[in-house]
Amino acid sequence: MTELKYLELPPCPVATTALLIGDHWKILIIRELLNGTKRFGELTKGLDGISNKVLSQHLKVMESRGLIERRVYAEVPVKVEYSLTDIGWKLKPLIHEMWQWGELYKSIEANK
Amino acid sequence: MTELKYLELPPCPVATTALLIGDHWKILIIRELLNGTKRFGELTKGLDGISNKVLSQHLKVMESRGLIERRVYAEVPVKVEYSLTDIGWKLKPLIHEMWQWGELYKSIEANK
DNA sequence: TCACATAGTTACCTATTAGTAACTATGTGA
DNA sequence: TCACATAGTTACTAATAGGTAACTATGTGA
Numbered sequence: 001m002t003e004l005k006y007l008e009l010p011p012c013p014v015a016t017t018a019l020l021i022g023d024h025w026k027i028l029i030i031r032e033l034l035n036g037t038k039r040f041g042e043l044t045k046g047l048d049g050i051s052n053k054v055l056s057q058h059l060k061v062m063e064s065r066g067l068i069e070r071r072v073y074a075e076v077p078v079k080v081e082y083s084l085t086d087i088g089w090k091l092k093p094l095i096h097e098m099w100q101w102g103e104l105y106k107s108i109e110a111n112k
Numbered sequence: 113m114t115e116l117k118y119l120e121l122p123p124c125p126v127a128t129t130a131l132l133i134g135d136h137w138k139i140l141i142i143r144e145l146l147n148g149t150k151r152f153g154e155l156t157k158g159l160d161g162i163s164n165k166v167l168s169q170h171l172k173v174m175e176s177r178g179l180i181e182r183r184v185y186a187e188v189p190v191k192v193e194y195s196l197t198d199i200g201w202k203l204k205p206l207i208h209e210m211w212q213w214g215e216l217y218k219s220i221e222a223n224k
Numbered sequence: 225t226c227a228c229a230t231a232g233t234t235a236c237c238t239a240t241t242a243g244t245a246a247c248t249a250t251g252t253g254a
Numbered sequence: 255t256c257a258c259a260t261a262g263t264t265a266c267t268a269a270t271a272g273g274t275a276a277c278t279a280t281g282t283g284a
Contacts (some may be wrong), residue, residue, distance in 0.1 A: 009217075011141075013217075018140060093212075187230095226284090253256105
């Protein structure tokens with residue numbers, strides 16, 4: 001879901017979450033922001049291989065859905081900071097579970 | 113990730129999980145199978161609007177990655193059952209977190 | 225012999241997503 | 255005046271994912 005438009009939420013909460021963040025890049029953007037506020041360029045560095053275009057699209061959609069906040073500083077060169085909103089921070093346990101399960105999966109793969 | 117091929121796992125566990133199940137349909141397939149073993153046709157009914165082709169592709173990839181198991185019964189007409197593997201079941205807390213967060217998000221949206 | 229049911233497969237097409245590379249805006253300081 | 259840095263945007267193209275509808279295999283029973 002990269003497109004910016006009105007979203008009808010599905011009845012199932014799992015489907016709702018899948019719709020909002022069930023996407024490779026969005027998950028990793030949240031992972032980055034769980035380490036604190038980041039600038040655009042810092043996010044680019046943390047997200048291996050993401051292009052300006054794709055990062056900027058995802059940030060816009062996530063902001064419009066209330067997951068992250070964008071703050072512009074009138075400095076030169078301009079400084080823009082992204083951070084999680086309250087509800088964005090509530091994704092922390094979910095990302096934590098992803099971390100746990102990913103480690104488990106990797107350890108099992110490694111012992112094959 | 114619908115394609116069936118050798119997967120190099122990323123160093124980050126979160127990225128690993130995102131790679132394996134960070135996808136709308138796979139999340140919902142797991143949600144379905146957390147309610148127990150299901151036949152192909154039952155999955156189709158539970159996954160609103162999924163086509164035969166897409167369901168079958170995802171099931172194949174998930175089986176090859178060790179998340180689900182496929183069991184064929186020599187009945188007529190043929191009966192095929194899908195279920196979670198051990199590591200598949202370990203996704204339960206993650207899906208539970210998705211449920212929780214989805215409910216929270218929906219309740220906030222509803223009060224806007 | 226034929227229709228039925230399940231569990232797919234296949235060919236073809238469309239839609240969505242991502243990648244690339246060049247370009248924009250802005251104020252500063254050499 | 256010109257280059258610099260940040261944070262994008264834009265046009266174009268490529269890759270991936272999904273939709274549709276018809277088709278396959280199999281043994282049963284009318």
